[in-house]
Amino acid sequence: MSQPLWLWIIAIPMAFVTSLLVKRALQAKTPADNDVVLYLLITMASMFGGAVIYFLSPSVVSIVEAVAFNAVLMTGGAIFILHRWTEGSLDEEIGKITVAPSQGAASDVVADATTHDAGTLRVGTRAAVISLILLNEFLMGWAFVLASGSFTTASGSSAQAALSTFSRVVGSDWFIFTMVLEMIFSVYMLRKNLPKSFFLIVIGQSIVMFFAPTALNSANWVTYSIYLGSVAMIGLLIYMYEYLFKNKIVTSAIRGYFLALLALYAMMMAGIFVWIIQGSALVFVLSIVGEMILYFNLILSKGSIESSKSRSWLTDPWWVFGFMTMTFVAEYFMGALIDMQYYGTGFITGISLAPISGSIVTQIGAVFYDFIIYFGSVTGSAWFLIMMGVEMGALVVFKIMITRELETKIRLVLVIAAYFIYSIFLPSFVFSSSIASIPFLGWSMGVGTAGAVAPVFLGAILGTYLITGVLSFLFGARQTCSVFCTAALMYQGTFPDSMSAFNRTSKLGRKLLTSRMSNLYKIVSSIAIVSIIIAAIASYLNSVGIISFTFFGTDIVFFLYIFYFNFLWYIIFISIPFVGTYGCVTTGYCHIGLFNQFVSRIGLFRLKVKDPTQCVNCETKDCAKACPVGLTDLPGNFIKSGQFRSHKCIGVGDCVSACPYENEYFYDVRGWLREKLGIKGSNKHGQPHLPVIGSPVQAEQFAGREANAKT
Ligand code: SF4
Ligand code: SF4
Structure with missing residues (x-):
């Protein structure tokens, strides 16, 4: 069996076990359950740490060192936890689960021996779990990179060598693909804990992460991962835009998650750009680590995602500005990367x-x-x-x-x-x-x-x-x-x-x-x-x-x-x-x-209404509210002259669509020709309407009366 294959036979179950431990941490019924999770994570870390010691310098001595390292860490961890149990301070310090107000969503989160709909691990426990997962992945990745023989020791100062090792390991297939598997396993296991939209966002995130160009040492992989990763990220961005369009009211946790994710994507794309131009993957791998922290924090704090304070994102201009800026930076570097490919x-x-x-x-x-x-x-x-x-x-x-x-x-x-x-x-x-x-x-x-x-x-x-x-x-x-x-x-x-x-x-x-x-x-x-x-x-x-x-x-x-x-x-x-x-x-900065x-202002184009009286009686003035250029003087002009002409009007037509009475319509050379040639248009294109008054309901009633009168 080839070396990478047997390494994957270890890595895939490890990803599964880590995901199980994440689930277990979130389902903890007693504080002791949390300790078991932490202890198992420490055990895994010590195991891979021992493997790193051995593979850095394979010999009988390093085997002894590795076993000793394992024994010390595992025994130390066991003693520490036993000590905490006997001290009885566990409830207050690490095992306690705080319960967020239920939002009514189904959940299998259990806290303090009581079943709750939504739970969130205490910050300290969450930080410990996330840190240990990342440490595990790093040590496993390092051990496997060494075992597969693809690791070369970096030259330079010890700090440079450490950064290079860190970049090499986190940017490797062992770290990235295993992380992707962990994301997929854990999000599937905890899918009931997340709103469906977030389940899809996390799946999108794992696809984006999978196409990490540093993961495989192949020019083809770099090219195709940049293309396919960009496609995946564009798909995810479209989904997020549409999510925001459909959900104007969102919790502060969701706003925070979106903003942080976009900032990390901006960093990720800039990092790949720097890696291709200069060869340093540090910025990119830091974005990967950041994304993992963000992801596991989301998974382990489901309660806050749904229960934190809600408000319309349209009332938070700085958040929108941050979101737009980070999106733009990510897209800028994505565009540059595709251009370079x-x-x-x-x-x-x-x-x-x-x-x-x-x-x-x-x-x-x-x-x-x-x-x-x-x-x-x-x-x-x-x-x-x-x-x-x-x-x-x-x-x-x-x-x-x-x-x-x-x-x-x-x-x-x-x-x-x-x-x-x-x-x-x-x-x-x-x-x-x-x-x-x-x-x-x-x-x-x-x-x-x-x-x-x-x-x-x-x-x-x-x-x-x-x-x-x-x-x-x-x-x-x-x-x-x-x-x-x-x-x-x-x-x-x-x-x-x-x-x-x-x-x-x-x-x-x-x-x-x-x-x-x-x-x-x-x-x-x-x-x-x-x-x-x-x-x-x-x-x-x-x-x-x-x-x-x-x-x-x-x-x-x-x-x-x-x-x-x-x-x-x-x-x-x-x-x-x-x-x-x-x-x-609106500012007039574009000369063309x-x-x-x-x-246009002196030309044939204008907006017209079939019946200005309708605008007088219109209570909502939806046309003015809908205009994306902010031409709030539409109704006044309709009432005054039955038409609207403005050099700022660029005919987007949202006002026409927004009018609940279908009173408004476009007029241009087509309407002018119809007039000159005496051709009667349809109601939508210039034919004056029968006057209708008040609400759409009244309009229907009026139309009904008209029909009755004719019969
Ligand atoms: S929409 Fe009109 S004003 Fe804006 S950039 Fe294009 S041409 Fe210029
Ligand atoms: S929404 Fe329609 S009826 Fe109301 S002011 Fe505008 S064009 Fe007139």
Whole structure:
């Protein structure tokens, strides 16, 4: 039998036994039961510790040392526990189980000889159990790495050697795969202790952990584990987003768990990135250890998961900000890792950076330049966008499933199609070399998108503004902001959409409400427009040789594009809790958006209501509440003129879907043509409705009276 095989024959039962001990700890009926669990864990640790002593230097002497080590630890543990029993202090110190208020969930947790629905081990006992599990795994992993002959002693100082050994062992298949097995065994054994959603989250976590690239010494494993691990993590993130969308009220323990898990995933992805670039797995393995602590703490404290204080996560902007930031960091490094697998490590190591030298101003400029270029190289890459697209696109699919309006459903399908075809597939995989010569496609975000404002590209650039301008005139700015722009996909899924509440609750968000151009809006939009115009002129003059000006070798308008859309855009996105959703529209910082929005304002697009009287009698004003841009002046305009036109309206359509009376509808070139040609539309597309008054129930009654009157 090969060596690894017999080692696995030991490792798998050990994982099972450890899981049984975890279950046993949680089901302890008496304090003595807890001691038995701790003692067995100590015994296992001493056994593997002895094996490590032997394998570090196999000889008769080391066998004797190992046996002695075992005997001392096991006997010492037994004496200590016997002493505690005879002292009678056990109840107070380690064996006692505190009982959390029952939430009514079925549970097999038993405490202090009494059956309870939910229990949680006392912190000290929990910490002891978790520490011993980790120690066991570490010693077993170390012993097995040594036994399988794949361990080489690190050079350097003893501290460096210790860290290297720690990284090597925790990053090994013996530690990681065994931990995965323990997670699966224990979560299955204790499944009744966890809400179903958490059971699935833990299964997702174990799959993510299984695809640890450090686990196997194989280039193929590294590549496929990064791809498959990313897929698993994206799936888990989607599940968590949807969980939060469906459960606005969550306990503080769940919020804490989600935040800690995302922070560990951010660390994990950054750790793999560092490991691939520099060879050090320390950050990665620390994230693995952190994840195990988080997991076992969850399993051993089920009571607090369900019984801790509950509140809406939408009332905790700092938590949401932390969650969004950690998610973004994890995704950033995930995108970089996939890019490196697809294009080669040179994708990152080959990024041309400015040297940090010269005057202090030059050095500050170089640091800024390097940071933005490094950041933007990943966020602007095809694989980062694909990864984000899959994640946020899934949330858009969920949104389609709950959207009422056919027009909005169709638009959301177009959003997904535009994201993948228009923003990724065509520019990155089909036209990548000639993209700058193609209007609309090459310059999707206006000047700067595809490079310098050089004479050779003027036709493509002007063509872009012409095409997008005509489309905005006919259909409104929604053709850009709610279909073609990647922002549409990012903002319109279920989870981001639910955060539109921050437009009304955050201090800054409230300042940006309504169609009004606040001072802040005027300042931000002016800076955006002026900066892009100056940069475009400088870029042109530089291209024709009149001036010689670049920013550390990069065309100034191209750099500005990277800064605005590959960096600042994401900062605004993760700042939703403080800015609200669609910060790009509400602050006016996006120049191409501004262009389309102002063309739209003078174009044919607007929102109309079939009956303004209905808006007068409407008590809920759901349209205003639903708007993700925060256009709370919708009802007032409907009442006043029966329509709503605003440069900030990007036609998302949530207001149309939200109107309980189906009173509101879109109007654009199609409605205009119908009017001009005298074609009567359906009720949903322009045909004035019979006036209905009050609630939907009254509306039905009214419709009934109408029907009776006709018969
Ligand atoms: S304002 Fe700009 S970034 Fe925002 S949705 Fe519109 S085009 Fe996209
Ligand atoms: S929710 Fe409907 S009826 Fe009420 S104000 Fe808005 S458009 Fe009018």
